[in-house]
Amino acid sequence: MRVVTLRRVWTAAGTRIGGRDLVYAGLLLLPFVLMIATLMIGLYGISIENVTRALLSPVFPGLADGLSQTEITLVLRIRLPRVLSAVLIGAALASTGVAFQGIFKNPLVDSNLLGVTSGAGFGAALALLIGGTTIVVQGFAFGFGLLAVSLAYLGSRLYSTAPMIVLTLMGILIGSFFGSLTSLMKYIADPLNTLPAITFWLLGGLTGVTWNSVPILALLTVLGSFFLWLVRWRLNILSLGDAEAATLGMNPNRLKLSIIVCATLMTAAAVAVGGVIGWIGLVIPHAGRIIVGPDHKRLIPASLALGASFLLLIDTVSRTLLPTEVPIGILTGLIGVPLLIVLLRRNRTGW
């Protein structure tokens, strides 16, 4: 019964009127619209009609008549997995950023706070050094991402006081430890064979994404997002502070731990496929707050949608602007910062 009461309180507090609801609904639709739109775009010109027919051909084989194998492969095997990966990774990074900012009560952190990206980077470098295939590299990245966060968590258990601060400190320590290990891997790597592969991976990007990368990423992102959505109102309470949460009858530490596990799984999966893509987890949550306000009930879905849309947009520019791929790291800032400034000016809401 208590749960129901709380939900009502927060629903009431989070309710906005009119235009806001429309904006929110539009935001949730945005990734789907953008997915369809960006599937039509590519360096290799394919008409909208042919893209549509190629997309529907697995369901209606008759539609493939008259399409070239090149068009079908490009749409179904190149553009579709890439668009899906961009959406999933963007959603995962943004929503886990929101979750971390909520539980650490710090708007300047993202899901890499506990070292998951550094661990994943080391795992990938190690796998590349021993000559692993794509699957092995992704597995190592995922595994070491989880390992880094587990180490940070276990390390923080050594102290009984101020667990979150110690956890943060441990995360930073473990992160820099794995960062150093990655540098070590780069130092001993063959400059001709392995080093370029490691550097390529660490830069981040979706150039080589195929269907092989999608299933696990999709599974973890969808399940993880669903979990974050389930705990959306508990995140509101957590961001008030541990004492308040305990007063309201919650076990803040257990909840935080489960959110950290969930966010780490999602981030590790995203990093394993897309490499190190910064900025999104840190900034998209703020864009979300500007648009829908600080209530996690709307902020979680809004961040999922915004993150997905933003990375999809960036990646589409990255793969279509020039004959060569424009690194995502260049575009996130160049496109993201002006967008955010415009948002800030138009919606002067409190945090």
Added chain:
Amino acid sequence: MKWLLRFVFALILSLTVSVVSAQDAPFTIQADDVLQPAVAALYEAKYGAAPVFADADADLLATRDRAVLPADFVGAPPHFLPDAFFVTESQQAAEFVEFAVSPDGQQALIDAGFLPASITVIDQVGNVVEIPQPVRRVITAYSIATYLVYGVGASDRLVSAGYLGARDPVGAARMEAIDPRFPEVSSVVISQTEINVEQVAELQPDVIFTSTRAAWLDTVAELRIPVVLFQGESPERMKESMLLAGQVFGPNAAAQAAAWVDYYDSIFSQVVDQTDDLSAEQRPRVLMVGTEPLRVISGDMYQTDIIAAAGGQSVTAELTGFWNDVNLEQIVLWNPDTIIIVPYGNVTPETLINSPEWQIIPAVQNGQVYKMPSWVAPWDAPVPDSVLGIIWLAQKLFPGRVELDCAAEAVTFFNVFYGHAIPQDEIAAVCAS
């Protein structure tokens, strides 16, 4: 008793004479008149006595006349002065020749005033570098430059070097067969990005070879060690690189470098002669990919020139910079006839042939995907060995049209420029891959 004494005396006398003559003239020398003072200076430094010059049929010939060499001679005979070289078949004279082209020999000629005590070179970024002679110890902090040092025959002066393509066991074993000092020389490696200045100082190099990308030039400048910068990303600059490396190590190295340039030019023109009449449409469109299937060369890179030299045209010639990442849609648009994978990295023809995505590229469907081979140094990089890359690629692009035998040329190349006999069957297999 008298006959006995006479016999003993004669014996002693003959022994003495033979010992003295052995010291004086272990072999006979014939030299052009103008070269005799320099040869005498070398001889005195080596044996502490003046040589006796013969007029004909000597064990050792010192000359400037290339006509004494066989018509099909490839490479450069050992030079002790610019344009002046030795020809010999005698074992004892060979030791003397080895001394003559060594730093000690150079020093003897410097002391006698036949060679300058210091030279000034202009490196490949236009820096004027003064280098005291002879150079006895060199560090190559740029793996490409290591092979330049081998190519000009000065590898015995390496004290620390990075080696491209010698990290894997096969490459390492081959490199050790070429140069037994390889494990020792490569045990301390100074990279372009990382340097320990004290370690460098301890190695006491006379000169450091590196590239324009070296991050530590200012620090090393404090040690007052001459630094020569290399950048060979075109055939012309590649040739410049070799000549520059040759200059640094004295007359013999300079002659070896010039010989390599001649050899390179002759291979170049042979391929060009046989593909000259092809129109632009007839030239195969070549895509060269690197350590990732979707990482391609740019027009600024030496590899583009290798493709052009072999009679093809690089589809990525419009790109600039270094390696570029692209996506498959762009490769469909480029529509390459042939895909060449660089010798290094984990990408193999099977990587592309077994990938469902790459099936839409006609070159993959037609099996026109090849991995460029290498012996140790990669044949696509601006190293002396790249001449073999041109031959191999020309044969792949124009089977039957270009009449050059990769394996035979490789044997010649390694004999002349690495002083190494490579196993014939093994190089034949490498060339056929």
